[in-house]
Amino acid sequence: VVRAPLIAARASRARARGARRLSSVIVAARASSDARCFVFSAHRYEDETLRRALPNATYSSARLSLDTASLAQGHDAVCVFVDDDARGEVVDALAERGVKLILLRCAGFDNVDCERARERGISVLRVPAYDPLSISEHAVAMMMSLNRHLCASRDRLRMGNFTLDGLVGSSMRGKTVGVVGTGKIGRGVAEILKNGFQMRVLGYDKFEKDDFCGDYVSLDELLARSDVVSLHLPLTPETRGMICVETIAKMKEGTILINTSRGLLVDARAAIDGLYSGRIAALGLDVYENENRLFFKDFSSMNTNERMLVWDETMAILGSMPQVLVTPHTAFLTHEALDEIAKHTAENFRQFCAGERLEGANVVVDASVSAASTTT
Ligand code: NAD
Numbered sequence: 200v201v202r203a204p205l206i207a208a209r210a211s212r213a214r215a216r217g218a219r220r221l222s223s224v225i226v227a228a229r230a231s232s233d234a235r236c237f238v239f240s241a242h243r244y245e246d247e248t249l250r251r252a253l254p255n256a257t258y259s260s261a262r263l264s265l266d267t268a269s270l271a272q273g274h275d276a277v278c279v280f281v282d283d284d285a286r287g288e289v290v291d292a293l294a295e296r297g298v299k300l301i302l303l304r305c306a307g308f309d310n311v312d313c314e315r316a317r318e319r320g321i322s323v324l325r326v327p328a329y330d331p332l333s334i335s336e337h338a339v340a341m342m343m344s345l346n347r348h349l350c351a352s353r354d355r356l357r358m359g360n361f362t363l364d365g366l367v368g369s370s371m372r373g374k375t376v377g378v379v380g381t382g383k384i385g386r387g388v389a390e391i392l393k394n395g396f397q398m399r400v401l402g403y404d405k406f407e408k409d410d411f412c413g414d415y416v417s418l419d420e421l422l423a424r425s426d427v428v429s430l431h432l433p434l435t436p437e438t439r440g441m442i443c444v445e446t447i448a449k450m451k452e453g454t455i456l457i458n459t460s461r462g463l464l465v466d467a468r469a470a471i472d473g474l475y476s477g478r479i480a481a482l483g484l485d486v487y488e489n490e491n492r493l494f495f496k497d498f499s500s501m502n503t504n505e506r507m508l509v510w511d512e513t514m515a516i517l518g519s520m521p522q523v524l525v526t527p528h529t530a531f532l533t534h535e536a537l538d539e540i541a542k543h544t545a546e547n548f549r550q551f552c553a554g555e556r557l558e559g560a561n562v563v564v565d566a567s568v569s570a571a572s573t574t575t
Pocket residue numbers: 306307327328331334379380381382383384385403404405406431432433434435437438459460461485486528529530531532
């Protein structure tokens with residue numbers, strides 16, 4: 200209601216351009232050829248891709264939070280990544296600074312308060328898939344590294360220790376992998392392990408897929424029968440804390456557990472208890488419940504007092520365990536995936552600026568839809 204005069208003025212300009220009648224009010228609100236984009240959490244590894252695709256954007260290494268939202272002042276769009284914080288109050292702060300679009304350089308949108316974005320007239324676009332096999336391959340690399348003790352071997356090498364005791368692994372052939380979430384990434388993992396390693400594949404999914412190469416079973420059965428459990432689910436209220444004391448107790452003794460999805464799927468303290476008890480033989484985490492305080496940062500040059508302020512005791516315990524492998528959300532980090540992220544992000548921005556109808560799997564929130572319905 201407050202924005203009605205602005206929207207009406209822009210609508211008349213849009214009609215003049217012959218924009219589609221139904222969505223003209225909204226289209227006008229976002230159509231602008233000189234729209235400006237502020238990129239949060241910009242990393243050097245994106246220099247060759249994102250900076251080329253969005254050459255006129257403003258780049259900052261700052262992570263989006265309530266403290267940094269003011270950087271977006273004067274920009275129509277913000278471009279964010281997995282660990283940027285776009286909770287309700289941050290969305291409010293962006294809206295107050297005139298932001299109308301959140302461009303996610305990732306598929307998951309659990310870090311954005313989408314309802315608040317819609318209320319505040321902010322559209323949210325994402326990259327629904329970027330070379331999903333890159334993430335599948337990383338999950339397989341983690342399980343193989345843990346199974347064959349590659350990290351322990353490397354640690355020993357540095358100390359001049361070439362002994363074999365403690366490095367015995369298992370052949371994957373004939374073992375069972377449980378794929379929890381059989382979407383694009385989970386199906387990739389299933390196919391690699393079935394075709395490449397001749398593993399038996401079990402799957403659990405809320406929406407079973409016809410082209411899944413394994414057998415669907417209940418989650419309890421999957422946990423009870425699998426030698427390796429690999430998680431490939433989005434973070435939702437339903438999946439949050441899915442791997443906890445109760446579900447770990449249902450796992451086979453000596454399970455290798457891999458999480459490349461979202462940290463909050465796994466209760467890390469419960470996983471540590473599972474490692475102590477031997478229920479979990481090895482743990483591979485590319486994501487972590489508290490990763491937005493840790494990942495993509497370097498604490499090594501801080502003085503001790505500063506470092507202790509951010510010290511994560513749970514991560515310290517995980518880091519001390521030879522049967523744990525943590526990678527800092529790097530499963531997606533391939534040239535192929537970065538190219539796709541940059542290409543799709545730039546295309547999302549272009550569509551928005553051109554006032555095109557937002558539709559497809561890239562649309563998380565089309566603020567024009569609610570705005571249109573409230574005006575009719
Ligand atoms: P997808 O949407 O193709 O597959 C997700 C699957 O989970 C779907 O089959 C869906 O039916 C299933 N599912 C959803 N809710 C469920 C529930 N409550 N119970 C059971 N099944 C449920 O997604 P994807 O591309 O395979 O990605 C999976 C996840 O991987 C993403 O949500 C994201 O969090 C994560 N991811 C991580 C990285 C990384 O670099 N580590 C990169 C990309 C994606």
